[in-house]
Amino acid sequence: MPYIPLTGPEKRGLLREIGVSSLDDLIRAIPSALRGPEMSLPEGMSEPEVQRLVRDLGALNTSGLDFLSFLGAGSYDHFIPSAVQEVISRQEFSTAYTPYQPEASQGTLQAIFEYQSLMAELTGLAASNASHYDGATSLAEAALVALRHTERPKILIARSVHPHHREVIRTYLAESTCRVEEFGFTAGGGFDRQSLAAKLDADTAGVIFQTPNFFGIVEDLAGIADQVHANKSLLILSGHPASFALFRSPGEWGADIAAGEGQPLGMPVSFGGPYLGYFVTTQALLRRMPGRIAGATEDADGKRAFCLTLQAREQHIRRERAGSNICSNQALCALAACAYMTFLGRQGMREVAELNLDRATYLREKIAGIKGFEVAVSQPIFNEFVVKSPVPFAQIEKKLAAERIFPGVALETYYPELRNRFLVCATETKTREDIDRFAEALAKC
């Protein structure tokens, strides 16, 4: 049997040492009525057979390498330095447990500390946790922090925040005494200041924006922090983390919490996971931050050492009085992000952001030139934008499939009023030829 060293003779030896004659003697506590269930499952296979099976399954998939993909909408295809995969493939990292024993986990702990440092730097805030499940759950936890911190019952979210993220926040708060309200966006796709002003009230615990927002638009949040803070609410910002190397960071906008999707920092699109929820906050809210946190300290010999810290916030200590129930997080994804940011370094990080802006801007210019297609060219974008097409999106999708292109994501699914509009994304992975080919194919629709 694979992975099990126990041989027949050894099994008898163990039973003898234990002092019983069979396994049955050890499982007597299990009522006999429950034992030996019928299960309709195939027999185990050999490793070559399973490799073949996995290859065959893979062959049934059309990947972003088979097709030219302009899909984004919360999951982004970015270049990943080869060294990142090598780092996270180190078994000393990947097969290690949670670093509760700091002496046996200095590698993981220092990497988390560096991840926290990089995230704090990128977002312009003071303190990061060691990761959340994904952007959606991280934002939901941020909403919970706001509710608890302000002791108010309402979360206000821009409708231009990723639809999945808004849904998850609603799931988390359903049936509670708290409520979620949304404020709208203007025809241009940016958030609607009037709508925000009308809904920001004495009940509002926190206001959530995403920038760049779901439509790819970099929001102008001038004056927002003052407005939100004057109302004694918290400002929570989400957004594509690489954009913060070029555009204003959440900290610079005056956010209290930055929480969102960290997948672009070195994780492949992977059909939606595993990804990385980043959660970064101010010194003032540090002790309300959920999840694991690594800190620097001294060891018994006065040497610098790292350990998990502020654990009194967490479920394994505080049980039902903990602020969050999170235990396992996305540690290896945080390591990937740490390696990604380190390998890109100060210059590389900025260049990646510039290239995203460049490729998306070029694609927007190309599409603007196609008869019948409309794009808002005056809006500041990062790496995606909305296209209005003269024909139903399904038709475009079908035509472009013949050209081996994934054209984008239909917005009508999430916003019924946005008919014939779709979201296209071009990251630094796209070349001039890729974009030209896409534009030519679109022109034929």
Add this chain to the structure above:
Amino acid sequence: MLISRDDRLSFEKSNPGRRCVTMPKERLAKASVPAGLARRDPLLFPELAELDAIRHFINLSRKNFSVDTHFYPLGSCTMKYNPKINEWAARREKFTALHPLQKPETVQGMMRMLAELEDGLREITGMDRFTLQPAAGAHGELTGLMLVRAYHASRGDSKRMKVLVPDSSHGTNPATAALVGYRVIEVKSNARGRVDLESLKAVLDDHVACLMLTNPNTLGVFEENILEIARLVHEKGGLLYYDGANLNPLLGIARPGDMGFDIVHVNLHKTFSTPHGGGGPGAGPVGVKKHLVPFMPYPLVEKKGDGVQWAPKPQRSIGRVKSFHGNIGVLLRAYVYLKMIGRDGLLRVSEGAILNANYLREKLRTVFPVAVDEPCLHEFVLSLKQAAAKGVHAGDVGKRLLDFGFHAPTVHFPLVVSEALMIEPTETESRETMDLFIEAMKRIAFEIETEPAKVKNAPYTLPVRRPNDVLAARKPILTYRDLLREEAVAAEARVG
């Protein structure tokens, strides 16, 4: 010197102008950032040459214990071997380069994998339907308790505000119940480590929404009255939740669904061999019985003709619990494991886990007392109460074990045992490894008698010794900038 002496942070190794990767030079458009939207703060990221950066991370990795280098007898964590074919499969671009919003027709291999994994989990646990979305055990618990709440609410049963958990439960159980808005009531364990039926009856009324149970429990013993417990809870209109952290020894032997559980979560990063990653990512799929299917989160997969599609959103779905479809890379690893093990292998897994745990228990019960002295399933708990009289605590024994090349067992848990040391070897450890561990434990027991200070101050052979966690919490230093600030203050103090 196997472990590098260079303990600096990447930031401290930085040298302006150095870099690893280069990016395309060509610009295709004249794009600029409007002045009011541009980042102004400098980005204090490290600048390293690629060799220095790689050496940095590889040397960090060497400061870790891991399953691939050390035995982890970590109770309730099921640190079994993480097969390499899992990693081989999970790295394939035919899976990693799929965008989550592609149409199902273009990802049929992926969809089929998800459907077959769900089938496997259903058969193994005896449940009717699974969501693969939850990202971890605690996330599964959260999903499960949201289902409990939605179920009772749908029946207009709004008085159920209590969730029962045994006093031996994992911390995530009460934390989750509280997060969903329930009042947590602890149920006492009896002298044999099981839920005390009389204590249960005393708190069981029609205000109970659900009982959360780990079975076998954290003392490593099976809740032998489970059928009676299920009857009592259901009789009062409550639901029964199964925390799947300890499912490993039941594979092929018994199923939570047959025991009467309404909801289960399975930790794929425990029972189904996916690596812990230094704390994650895991996956905590949640299975339910028929009466809870209408409330399930979505998306769910569904076989249709020859293919697999996304199922329509369940009528009264609690909604999404995560963006997209779950920790796919973890699900794929678990699928591969299930294919390798198969129906015949499941029993060998549970049998190996039970035999190994009982072998260790038998050999160690004369060294330190066992909390519940009877055959266990996958794990058992030693109590170091007597050692504590010498000033040596369970945590100290854990630290000393590191010097012998073993990861510490789970220490000071479950809370019902004083000075607990919780040991789970899993089926993938050989007898030779366990014998070395037994020797180390005996040696430490001897040291407690003869030179307790040696145990109290351990470890001696690791990169650091006893980091001061009180200091860390009192004066949090959580980033490189914090560290710089702290060093500046210290330097000033020296000058002053």
